[in-house]
Amino acid sequence: MRDNIILACQTCKHRNYTSTKNKKTLPQKLELKKYCPFCREHTLHKETK
Template sequence: MAKAGNRIIFSLECKVCKRRNYSTTKNKRTNPEKVKLKKYCAFCRRHTEHKETK
């Protein structure tokens, strides 16, 4: 059975409308900085930058 370790679950928030649309995981040890991704926002109806939040 796999152990939890350094992997955390976090949300991605749209920078335009400030809604949390996605949740994903990352390894805190290998990626300590905050994640920024271009994702589709269903509320804005376009691709926008999404930033990591708790």
């Protein structure tokens, strides 16, 4: 039931992180504030395809 997702930085659009989520309990796109090594700061990362 858990699917792999990719998290991309909203500032520079680099795909930095991978994670898993349960699509049945979380149907919306996941948004987390994580560190981006390209921007060198904590930015919002959003789920992409």
